Amino acid sequence: MHNLEKLGWKKEYDVLEDNVARVISVQKNSYRISDGDLEYLAHLSGKFLNESNSPLDFPSVGDWVEVQKLPEENKAVIKRVLPRRSQFVRQAAGNRTEAQIVAANIDIVFIVNSLNHDLNLRRIERYMILAYESGATPIILLTKRDQSTIDEIEDAIASVSEVAIGVPIIPISSLNGEGIEELLGYLSDGKTAALLGSSGVGKSTLINSLLGQEVQETKDIREDDSKGRHTTTHREMFMMPNGSMLIDTPGMREIQLWDGGTAIETTFQDIELLEKDCRFSDCRHTTEPGCRVQEALSTGELSEERFQSYLKLQKELAYEERKQNLKAKMEEKNKWKKISKQQKENYKYRV
Numbered sequence: 538m539h540n541l542e543k544l545g546w547k548k549e550y551d552v553l554e555d556n557v558a559r560v561i562s563v564q565k566n567s568y569r570i571s572d573g574d575l576e577y578l579a580h581l582s583g584k585f586l587n588e589s590n591s592p593l594d595f596p597s598v599g600d601w602v603e604v605q606k607l608p609e610e611n612k613a614v615i616k617r618v619l620p621r622r623s624q625f626v627r628q629a630a631g632n633r634t635e636a637q638i639v640a641a642n643i644d645i646v647f648i649v650n651s652l653n654h655d656l657n658l659r660r661i662e663r664y665m666i667l668a669y670e671s672g673a674t675p676i677i678l679l680t681k682r683d684q685s686t687i688d689e690i691e692d693a694i695a696s697v698s699e700v701a702i703g704v705p706i707i708p709i710s711s712l713n714g715e716g717i718e719e720l721l722g723y724l725s726d727g728k729t730a731a732l733l734g735s736s737g738v739g740k741s742t743l744i745n746s747l748l749g750q751e752v753q754e755t756k757d758i759r760e761d762d763s764k765g766r767h768t769t770t771h772r773e774m775f776m777m778p779n780g781s782m783l784i785d786t787p788g789m790r791e792i793q794l795w796d797g798g799t800a801i802e803t804t805f806q807d808i809e810l811l812e813k814d815c816r817f818s819d820c821r822h823t824t825e826p827g828c829r830v831q832e833a834l835s836t837g838e839l840s841e842e843r844f845q846s847y848l849k850l851q852k853e854l855a856y857e858e859r860k861q862n863l864k865a866k867m868e869e870k871n872k873w874k875k876i877s878k879q880q881k882e883n884y885k886y887r888v
């Protein structure tokens with residue numbers, strides 16, 4: 538097996554394999570990359586910096602990059618980011634309309650919930666939209682099954698399956714290993730998986746058990762950067778004994794909805810189906826006659842909570858979209874302002 542394949546390389550790009558590496562962590566002005574054999578400290582090439590004008594152009598964890606390895610030991614220059622199969626986008630801190638890539642090329646998103654806390658179905662819906670939005674496949678994990686009875690586990694699976702339509706649901710225990718075999722079944726041949734879930738549901742414990750060793754302690758290393766300041770750097774991508782990659786980046790836990798039009802349709806496919814049967818194609822599902830959604834709500838076929846959650850997420854996305862449009866408009870306006878100012882200047886010199 539070529540070393541790159543260990544990192545999930547699928548040979549889908551027209552780049553010499555010797556010049557390919559995967560980003561395993563992003564630091565302030567540098568990147569840690571790996572070619573499956575060695576790790577390198579990498580910087581962006583001048584050409585790259587000149588030609589990139591959006592934060593989305595820059596490498597993130599999980600990206601495949603074309604590099605030039607330097608004769609200097611374990612150093613490299615990143616020349617370009619290879620096309621992404623999937624990407625997790627979030628709004629940059631402080632600038633809510635600026636997008637930023639949190640992780641790329643993720644095949645599977647594990648949505649992690651604990652069986653011994655109240656299952657938050659609304660949060661599962663939100664995470665499902667995020668997963669679909671990114672282009673990855675969601676899988677639901679119900680952790681700490683060693684602390685639950687069979688009845689509790691079955692009840693939980695039943696209620697989760699109503700909101701996670703067609704999504705695998707796996708009850709697991711990181712303590713006694715139950716369900717881990719089934720989980721690994723989804724992670725064959727160099728797949729890359731990421732974890733989404735609230736604090737305390739057992740993500741770190743699961744990672745440790747999947748990696749078969751304690752990695753948490755080695756996660757946070759303080760390093761001096763060139764300016765003598767301390768920056769906390771940490772590993773964000775781990776290779777499992779079976780060759781799959783696991784991404785656990787803090788950024789994953791803060792992502793908001795961004796652009797989930799079709800993701801919402803997939804997540805709420807039951808409601809989308811009902812809507813098709815409303816008498817009016819522009820039905821708003823309030824007081825219209827022949828509203829299939831209202832009918833399903835009255836018979837209990839569709840729960841009021843799920844419908845409200847659907848409306849709320851739709852509203853949130855519409856708000857994001859308006860904001861992004863407004864930003865685009867402002868930028869356009871500023872561009873024209875500049876151009877017309879320039880024209881006035883030109884005119885001044887002509888007379």
Ligand SMILES: Nc1nc2c(ncn2[C@@H]2O[C@H](COP(=O)(O)OP(=O)(O)OP(=O)(O)O)[C@@H](O)[C@H]2O)c(=O)[nH]1
Pocket residue numbers: 680681682683684709710711712713734735736737738739740741742743
């Ligand atoms: N009984 C049982 N306890 C578990 C299991 N997995 C995790 N725990 C416990 O749950 C607590 C929280 O687990 P963590 O792995 O730290 O949770 P986390 O999701 O990583 O939390 P953050 O790091 O805050 O995001 C710890 O006390 C774990 O020992 C499990 O499968 N069974």
Ligand SMILES: [Zn+2]
Pocket residue numbers: 812815816820821822823825827828829830831
């Ligand atoms: Zn309707």
